[in-house]
Amino acid sequence: MREVKAWHLDEDGRLVCVAPQALWGVALEERQPPSDPVAYHGRQGKLSDWWSATTGTLVVCGSKRRTYVATELDFDPAVRRFAGEPVELHWEQGRVRHRWRPDFIALTREGTRQAVVLAPHRMGPQWRERLAALGEVAAQAGWSVCVRVVPHGVRRENLLLVADYRQPAVCEDAHERALLAAFRRPRPLAEGVTVSGVPDFLGFDHAYRLIWRRRLDIDWRQPLLPFSPVWATGRRR
Template identity: 60%
Template sequence: MNRGMRNVSGWHLDEWGELTASSAAALAGVALEERQPPTDPVAYHGRQGKITAWPSSSRSKVVCGSLRRLRVAVELDFDPEVIRFSGEPVELHWQSGRAKYRWRPDFVARMRDGSRCVVVVQPPRGFGPRWQERLAALNEVAHAAGWQVQMRSVLEGTQLENLMRLADYRFADGVDPKQEQAVLDAFRRKRPLFEGAGASGVPELTAVDLVYGLMWQRRLLFDWEQPLPRGPLVWTA
């Protein structure tokens, strides 16, 4: 082993659901975005707490060890470049000097261009020595496996509130195509949300639901700094 190298291995479930360990290079061929955690999920970075899961728009269960990670999971679900993702699907094991480490990166995503990306939620109190060691090990694995590494902060304020509201409309089941098209047509020019919904000819409550669903799909756009309940200007993509 080269001096300074950590010889990181990754523990994960194989395609039959059995626990296995792979070298960093061998992880290149593992569809981690389709896997559940290798063992019982843990609370965020070892904290005690309730384990949550996000039912993604692709109908997969994404494990989240904290509310902060759940919020990032929603943002990943909304990202059009992310095809599928999972929470804590791999646990990295390595040794640096005399110290032994293990750590589960927050998410692994399959991107639209076919690449695989490891997403790490930025810690609330900055990157101390332990975090620097984790990221060094992750970068070593990413280099060997051909992964990207992406840091994500947690949305706050109005943008977070808007995203969480739209996430309730991520499953487009039972939508009438004619009503959907009527709502789209109503926003060929910029106009306030509730004005356009009312002008669509679709029953008002149904029209508003369709607007939110089309916003989740990015087929309708709006200013994210404006709260949705106030009826911001909306227009077609």
């Protein structure tokens, strides 16, 4: 077994180095990275933060690929809170020294913690070594490990579209009820907005917000357009 040390910020913002067992119960999903993330050659895009509707805070994302996965985590109703790169793992394997940060630590609605990592473009020896080390840490810290594929294509475009409406906004209860009633059966987005009686300049925005909140649903394999079918889910979030 590897001897792994974990660096993170404690509750008072001090940098600490601990053994994996000491991570049990630590709310890393509420912490910032132990130091500022640095972009390196080969990363897609630039450093950015994601404003999370789930937590109402900024989540550090060191690349565009991480931002896309942050969107998925934010949209996932099973995730209560998550943070970007809040822990850095150090270990040696043979003569090689390794230093690596899992992409996200998430707390689920069930109260369990996940180390969330992005699936790489190619799963070579370095990836296997990192995943093995993370698995050992997770076993001692009481985490699970979740490998997420970066969303792409139509699903990603749809997610980014409805994510633009994730910020809190006032929607009159009467308008929300009218839209949910209009989409009680699947019908084109524009038609449902018209049938609801909600003015178009409000209806489309509210419909996108209801899709983000999973009160309405779509076929995620098809682009979300005015003629795309939309229907009510019966869920509350």
